[in-house]
Amino acid sequence: MEIIVTRNSKGSPVTPSVLADPFGNRGVGFTQAERDGLGLTGRLPSAVLTLEQQAERAYQQMLEQEDDLAKNVYLEQLHDRNEILYYKVLTDHLVELLPIVYDPTVGEAIEKYSHEYRRPRGVFLSVDRPDDIGKAFATLGLGPQDVDLIVCTDAEEILGIGDQGVGGIQIAVGKLAVYTAAAGIDPRRVVAVSLDVGTDREALLKDPLYLGNRHTRVRGADYDAFIEKYLRTASSMFPGALLHFEDFGPGNARRILEKYGDTYRIFNDDMQGTGAITLAAVLSAVEVSGVPMRDQKLVVFGAGTAGVGIADELRDAMVRDGTQPGDATAQVWLVDKQGLLTRGMADLRDFQRPYARDPADTAGWATGKDGAASLLETVRRVRPTILLGTSTVHGAFTREVVEAMAEGTERPIIFPISNPTSRIEAMPQDVITWSRGKALVAVGIPVPPVEYDGTTYRIAQANNALLYPGVGLGTIVSGAERVTAGMLLAAAQAVAGQVDATHPGASLLPPVADLRESSANTATAVVRAAIDEAVATTAPADPAQAVRAAMWEPVYAGGGAS
Numbered sequence: 138m139e140i141i142v143t144r145n146s147k148g149s150p151v152t153p154s155v156l157a158d159p160f161g162n163r164g165v166g167f168t169q170a171e172r173d174g175l176g177l178t179g180r181l182p183s184a185v186l187t188l189e190q191q192a193e194r195a196y197q198q199m200l201e202q203e204d205d206l207a208k209n210v211y212l213e214q215l216h217d218r219n220e221i222l223y224y225k226v227l228t229d230h231l232v233e234l235l236p237i238v239y240d241p242t243v244g245e246a247i248e249k250y251s252h253e254y255r256r257p258r259g260v261f262l263s264v265d266r267p268d269d270i271g272k273a274f275a276t277l278g279l280g281p282q283d284v285d286l287i288v289c290t291d292a293e294e295i296l297g298i299g300d301q302g303v304g305g306i307q308i309a310v311g312k313l314a315v316y317t318a319a320a321g322i323d324p325r326r327v328v329a330v331s332l333d334v335g336t337d338r339e340a341l342l343k344d345p346l347y348l349g350n351r352h353t354r355v356r357g358a359d360y361d362a363f364i365e366k367y368l369r370t371a372s373s374m375f376p377g378a379l380l381h382f383e384d385f386g387p388g389n390a391r392r393i394l395e396k397y398g399d400t401y402r403i404f405n406d407d408m409q410g411t412g413a414i415t416l417a418a419v420l421s422a423v424e425v426s427g428v429p430m431r432d433q434k435l436v437v438f439g440a441g442t443a444g445v446g447i448a449d450e451l452r453d454a455m456v457r458d459g460t461q462p463g464d465a466t467a468q469v470w471l472v473d474k475q476g477l478l479t480r481g482m483a484d485l486r487d488f489q490r491p492y493a494r495d496p497a498d499t500a501g502w503a504t505g506k507d508g509a510a511s512l513l514e515t516v517r518r519v520r521p522t523i524l525l526g527t528s529t530v531h532g533a534f535t536r537e538v539v540e541a542m543a544e545g546t547e548r549p550i551i552f553p554i555s556n557p558t559s560r561i562e563a564m565p566q567d568v569i570t571w572s573r574g575k576a577l578v579a580v581g582i583p584v585p586p587v588e589y590d591g592t593t594y595r596i597a598q599a600n601n602a603l604l605y606p607g608v609g610l611g612t613i614v615s616g617a618e619r620v621t622a623g624m625l626l627a628a629a630q631a632v633a634g635q636v637d638a639t640h641p642g643a644s645l646l647p648p649v650a651d652l653r654e655s656s657a658n659t660a661t662a663v664v665r666a667a668i669d670e671a672v673a674t675t676a677p678a679d680p681a682q683a684v685r686a687a688m689w690e691p692v693y694a695g696g697g698a699s
């Protein structure tokens with residue numbers, strides 16, 4: 138281990154900086170020989186603990202925190218002190234701690250960021266200082282081959298809780314923690330980035346403690362130039378890095394992916410990750426319902442980044458199963474704030490247009506005062522096989538809507554996947570009860586099993602966390618130049634292939650408890666697809682073995698204390 142010793146003005150060592158370096162620090166896990174060698178003699182209490190003992194103590198300390206937000210803050214402090222110990226605790230208790238470091242508690246940590254602030258993690262890039270991007274990355278001291286992954290956000294649409302300004306950095310931190318815990322992405326080779334372009338949230342702008350740029354969001358040419366500069370700088374300084382985009386607003390998420398997806402190694406999690414994990418859950422559900430993919434009819438409630446990303450993915454799946462492209466598009470109905478989207482509506486977004494209905498299709502339907510059909514009317518008329526919720530509207534899937542789904546098809550597929558819990562369209566218990574156990578359900582958050590009529594229903598967590606870690610690992614292991622549609626499809630099929638949903642009450646997706654194993658399988662499928670699609674820059678002879686060899690484990694190098 139490299140010995141870093143800070144000296145005072147007289148040249149004597151002060152607090153040895155290895156204790157302040159989260160990757161070097163082992164705290165009381167340092168053996169006596171390591172303590173002496175690192176200039177730590179007398180600087181730690183004399184007992185030497187194993188990593189397991191440290192992890193047990195840290196876990197107990199975490200349990201003593203009064204609520205989930207306090208647990209999140211405790212774990213983040215551990216993350217900042219001893220990164221290996223943090224990942225040891227996280228991987229040992231993944232099912233319990235994923236909801237703390239990630240969704241849903243991360244939403245609260247983001248909202249309270251400026252008030253809970255302790256120390257910075259990640260790189261903060263400001264739209265007001267675009268020329269500093271390179272300088273800021275250079276402070277990391279990492280070379281061109283040292284970075285595998287950068288997660289960035291401009292925080293305009295964090296989860297379902299909207300514009301969060303600089304606090305959004307915590308979604309990048311949380312996504313990276315999942316990459317490491319789930320897929321063993323090396324945490325020394327990743328960077329979280331806040332692209333601080335301002336915020337339109339009044340409460341933040343007025344909060345004297347708010348830590349981000351105190352102005353409204355920069356949009357238009359200056360925003361575009363900032364994003365372009367970020368992409369150019371990040372990819373030239375770290376040419377091997379996958380550039381993950383998270384929680385951008387609907388006006389930018391797709392636009393950036395479409396504009397730069399052929400030039401840079403970009404992955405938009407809310408569109409591509411969510412599209413693929415939802416496809417995986419639908420593939421499992423279709424095995425149960427027996428309605429082939431080509432005959433599915435999809436109603437999307439909340440036609441934003443995630444909703445239309447999923448619609449595109451499911452439409453492509455129908456086409457692969459034999460539907461003509463035009464017919465597949467016509468098997469999708471989008472409902473947004475206005476109601477059912479129809480051609481000629483004034484405020485349609487570009488990406489919604491292909492799915493907007495001919496007003497003639499809805500002749501005779503009940504409509505509201507502005508002439509659009511409601512979700513309930515759309516479900517009653519269309520008799521969809523799949524109802525997807527990506528609207529952030531808590532409770533939007535009412536009993537009437539769920540009953541209408543169950544009337545229209547034998548085994549309705551109902552996925553209220555808005556996050557966090559306060560935004561979910563319906564709770565699984567209600568969906569199962571109202572559909573009399575017929576609905577095939579997945580949601581974005583972790584929920585306990587549901588008991589209904591003598592059957593235990595395990596509820597799939599259709600959160601992109603079940604898929605993106607494997608996609609990232611597969612991309613890194615294959616050195617893929619792009620994340621292609623074929624790689625995403627392979628990932629979705631690999632995830633679906635890991636469950637048999639045909640038993641009564643079975644989950645549509647693998648459980649979080651198996652996430653490490655399932656991410657390795659997903660990554661292997663992604664490596665194979667990258668090779669087949671000729672985007673891989675390395676082609677391991679045994680992809681499964683290469684994936685496992687690449688997975689980082691939270692252990693002290695050299696063994697530590699035993």
Ligand SMILES: NC(=O)c1ccc[n+]([C@@H]2O[C@H](COP(=O)([O-])OP(=O)(O)OC[C@H]3O[C@@H](n4cnc5c(N)ncnc54)[C@H](O)[C@@H]3O)[C@@H](O)[C@H]2O)c1
Nearest residue numbers: 296297387439440441442443473474528555556581600601
């Ligand atoms: N489970 C997952 O993996 C996953 C992944 C991505 C996003 N999400 C969730 O999906 C939700 C949407 O995220 P997004 O990034 O697509 O946001 P977005 O802002 O792009 O989309 C939300 C859409 O819902 C619409 N909407 C708002 N109020 C509505 C109403 N009353 N009726 C109908 N539509 C309404 C908005 O107009 C917008 O089109 C969030 O809650 C997010 O957490 C879940």
Ligand SMILES: O=C(O)C[C@H](O)C(=O)O
Nearest residue numbers: 240296297407556600601
């Ligand atoms: O972050 C999550 O939990 C999933 C998704 O990316 C979202 O924005 O909700």
Ligand SMILES: [Mg+2]
Nearest residue numbers: 296383384407
């Ligand atoms: Mg997201």
